Amino acid sequence: MDWDKLRIFHAVADAGSLTHAGDVLHLSQSAVSRQIRALEDSLGATLFHRHARGLILTEQGELLFDATAAMAKRLETASARIRDSEEEVFGELRVTTTIGFGTLWLAPRLAKLYEKYPELNIDLMLEERVLDLPMREADVAIRMKEPSQADLVRKRLMSVNMRLYASPEYIATHGQPQTMADITNYRLISQNVSSAQVGAGAQLVQELWSNDVPSRLLVNNYFGVLQAVRNHLGIGVLPHYLSFEFPDLVRVLPEIESSDIPVFFAFPEELRQSRRVAVFRDFVQEEITAQRRMLRETGRDTAA
Numbered sequence: 001m002d003w004d005k006l007r008i009f010h011a012v013a014d015a016g017s018l019t020h021a022g023d024v025l026h027l028s029q030s031a032v033s034r035q036i037r038a039l040e041d042s043l044g045a046t047l048f049h050r051h052a053r054g055l056i057l058t059e060q061g062e063l064l065f066d067a068t069a070a071m072a073k074r075l076e077t078a079s080a081r082i083r084d085s086e087e088e089v090f091g092e093l094r095v096t097t098t099i100g101f102g103t104l105w106l107a108p109r110l111a112k113l114y115e116k117y118p119e120l121n122i123d124l125m126l127e128e129r130v131l132d133l134p135m136r137e138a139d140v141a142i143r144m145k146e147p148s149q150a151d152l153v154r155k156r157l158m159s160v161n162m163r164l165y166a167s168p169e170y171i172a173t174h175g176q177p178q179t180m181a182d183i184t185n186y187r188l189i190s191q192n193v194s195s196a197q198v199g200a201g202a203q204l205v206q207e208l209w210s211n212d213v214p215s216r217l218l219v220n221n222y223f224g225v226l227q228a229v230r231n232h233l234g235i236g237v238l239p240h241y242l243s244f245e246f247p248d249l250v251r252v253l254p255e256i257e258s259s260d261i262p263v264f265f266a267f268p269e270e271l272r273q274s275r276r277v278a279v280f281r282d283f284v285q286e287e288i289t290a291q292r293r294m295l296r297e298t299g300r301d302t303a304a
Helices: 003-015 018-025 029-043 059-083 099-116 168-174 180-185 199-209 222-230 275-298
Strands: 048-051 054-057 091-097 120-126 140-143 152-160 162-166 187-190 215-218 235-239 250-257 261-268
Touching: 003 018, 003 029, 003 054, 003 059, 018 029, 054 059, 091 099, 091 275, 099 120, 099 140, 099 222, 099 235, 099 275, 120 275, 140 275, 152 275, 162 168, 162 199, 168 250, 180 250, 187 199, 187 222, 199 235, 222 235, 261 275
Parallel strands: 091 120, 091 140, 187 215, 187 235
Antiparallel strands: 048 054, 140 261, 152 261, 162 235, 162 250
């Protein structure tokens, strides 16, 4: 099968248009069209339904596009590994993690990484959905549970505990709860137990709700919970590492916390030799070590 025709087919399928694909490939629309017709003739199959608004893949076209997409990802990986060297770190690194961890912990620290490797480009994908690393939806992942996908290199980074925090202003106005039962006198801010959060955090929220808390604010990520807490709306269920990021937070009912939530760093086996992955992994580990040391020195943490 002609590799050049496959490259052109992939561009057309990705763009959904002969004209747009031609722009990407620096070819005329007619040249692109000829190559597609020749590929269809060689396969004895129609690859596109042609409509006035663009091109739609046929069933046979979908099968071929799946194959060319996998090829493109493998070629991208090979190209990245070839470019990586012992002395230089450059190019794109696609990192996926949760909205809360990525926004509140990772993103504020990236300036240090860019200072050291100014030619490194981070594509930070923040979402609760677990992306498929073996299929190269991302290069590396930081996840709040051990990855179950096969063919991944994984390393446990740390443990997180969910704890109760409020703003000094909220405590000054409403006072400190002394027991779990007192939580009924306060507004509780948390993720919904049905949202995409880890089991340990959801279990703590359910335990708090069992006290018939009359006033609640539900947010679908921890960034929103933090903003509500810092704006004095109530007592929030938040990850313990935020006591380092936001030292003004007041810990409420310090005897109450979730069980340990493991945090894992993972990447595909085929990227084991990638310098970009290695420097990013080392950077994250160094930042976690520094934070753990600081939390212990200041007495703001006993479980990190």
